[in-house]
Amino acid sequence: MRSLFALAAALAVPAFLFAQQPGPAPAAVPNISGVWNLRSSPETRYLSYAFTREEPPMTAWAQERFKATKPSFGPRAVADSNDPVNPTTVNAVGCFPPGTPRIYLQPFPMEIIQTPGRVLMVFEFNHFIRQIWTDGRPHNTDLGATWFGDSTGQWQGNTLVVDTIGLNDKTWIDRAGHPHSDALHVVERILRVDQNTLQIDINIEDPKAYTKPWGGQIKFQLRPKWNVTEMVCEDNVNFDEFLKNEAKPQN
Amino acid sequence: MKNSLMFVTLIASFLLTQSRVLAHHGSAGYNNKDLVTVTGTATEFQFVNPHCIISLNVKDVKGQVQKWQGELTSPNHLVRAGWNAHSIKEGDQVTLTGWRATSGAPALRITKTTVNGQELKTEVGD
Numbered sequence: 395m396r397s398l399f400a401l402a403a404a405l406a407v408p409a410f411l412f413a414q415q416p417g418p419a420p421a422a423v424p425n426i427s428g429v430w431n432l433r434s435s436p437e438t439r440y441l442s443y444a445f446t447r448e449e450p451p452m453t454a455w456a457q458e459r460f461k462a463t464k465p466s467f468g469p470r471a472v473a474d475s476n477d478p479v480n481p482t483t484v485n486a487v488g489c490f491p492p493g494t495p496r497i498y499l500q501p502f503p504m505e506i507i508q509t510p511g512r513v514l515m516v517f518e519f520n521h522f523i524r525q526i527w528t529d530g531r532p533h534n535t536d537l538g539a540t541w542f543g544d545s546t547g548q549w550q551g552n553t554l555v556v557d558t559i560g561l562n563d564k565t566w567i568d569r570a571g572h573p574h575s576d577a578l579h580v581v582e583r584i585l586r587v588d589q590n591t592l593q594i595d596i597n598i599e600d601p602k603a604y605t606k607p608w609g610g611q612i613k614f615q616l617r618p619k620w621n622v623t624e625m626v627c628e629d630n631v632n633f634d635e636f637l638k639n640e641a642k643p644q645n
Numbered sequence: 646m647k648n649s650l651m652f653v654t655l656i657a658s659f660l661l662t663q664s665r666v667l668a669h670h671g672s673a674g675y676n677n678k679d680l681v682t683v684t685g686t687a688t689e690f691q692f693v694n695p696h697c698i699i700s701l702n703v704k705d706v707k708g709q710v711q712k713w714q715g716e717l718t719s720p721n722h723l724v725r726a727g728w729n730a731h732s733i734k735e736g737d738q739v740t741l742t743g744w745r746a747t748s749g750a751p752a753l754r755i756t757k758t759t760v761n762g763q764e765l766k767t768e769v770g771d
Contacts, residue, residue: 471673482674625721629694
């Protein structure tokens with residue numbers, strides 16, 4: 395009997411002790427936090443409207459939609475644009491969310507905030523926020539198709555690989571008017587290549603709109619003295635319209 | 646003369662009613678090969694998104710006042726360049742250089758702003 399107790403104690407004690415022992419330190423992940431601003435050069439002027447200089451490989455379905463888009467920026471820019479974010483057509487509403495990945499091309503900085511299990515991207519443009527879950531959870535598309543989709547992330551070495559699905563088809567991929575369907579699947583590989591540079595390789599897959607995966611690379615510059623401040627797209631003209639309509643007599 | 650005055654009035658009316666169009670920018674609305682400079686008295690400074698607007702009265706050689714509008718970038722970018730919501734006040738003497746509106750309206754996309762003799766830069770610092 396005594397030996398049985400001794401055996402039980404011998405089995406129990408190590409487990410108890412192990413629980414008190416400091417375990418192996420969790421693998422440190424790179425620090426990508428900070429305020430970042432898109433960097434372009436004379437060679438990458440196309441970043442003001444697109445992710446690549448080359449035309450993406452559109453299907454007939456996408457080409458038809460592309461012809462109908464009238465962008466405000468890029469080589470096809472027109473003065474009566476129907477861009478859902480930055481229209482110039484009279485009485486167009488505009489200011490709709492740019493979505494993933496177009497939000498990167500809006501010319502405003504973003505702040506990355508890292509917390510355990512989650513990376514937040516806080517965009518100055520209309521204060522949109524992307525949540526990238528890094529706690530191992532699977533995708534959740536219970537909300538249905540959304541403007542920024544559902545993003546999960548996984549650290550592969552020093553690179554944060556972000557997988558995004560569940561995107562609606564109301565946005566353009568870029569400011570040049572390239573369309574997409576709700577089958578859009580975006581994979582971003584985010585790497586801090588040095589103290590001041592964040593590099594994001596974007597892969598776009600959408601079999602309904604593109605004959606093969608395509609993408610581009612964008613780079614951001616660290617802006618340590620900047621803050622992300624309030625920027626509300628509807629601030630100006632849309633609010634004036636709202637007030638005018640509110641002032642109308644109600645039937 | 647009467648016709649040209651009417652034309653100017655029509656353009657000014659067009660500008661006022663279409664300020665929504667101008668305010669919502671786009672690169673196609675201005676001709677970057679048509680650089681103009683106008684000097685006048687500030688009547689309004691809208692420090693609003695998505696683009697700040699400077700309105701001014703400009704006298705032509707005959708003393709006729711023409712209403713001009715200049716469009717800048719957003720307040721966020723201007724604050725980083727040293728501006729604030731009170732950088733331009735009604736009555737300030739303002740000289741604007743920029744790209745003329747392709748529509749022919751007295752409007753420009755501003756590339757240089759001088760207020761009471763002092764240039765306000767738009768380049769964003771660190």
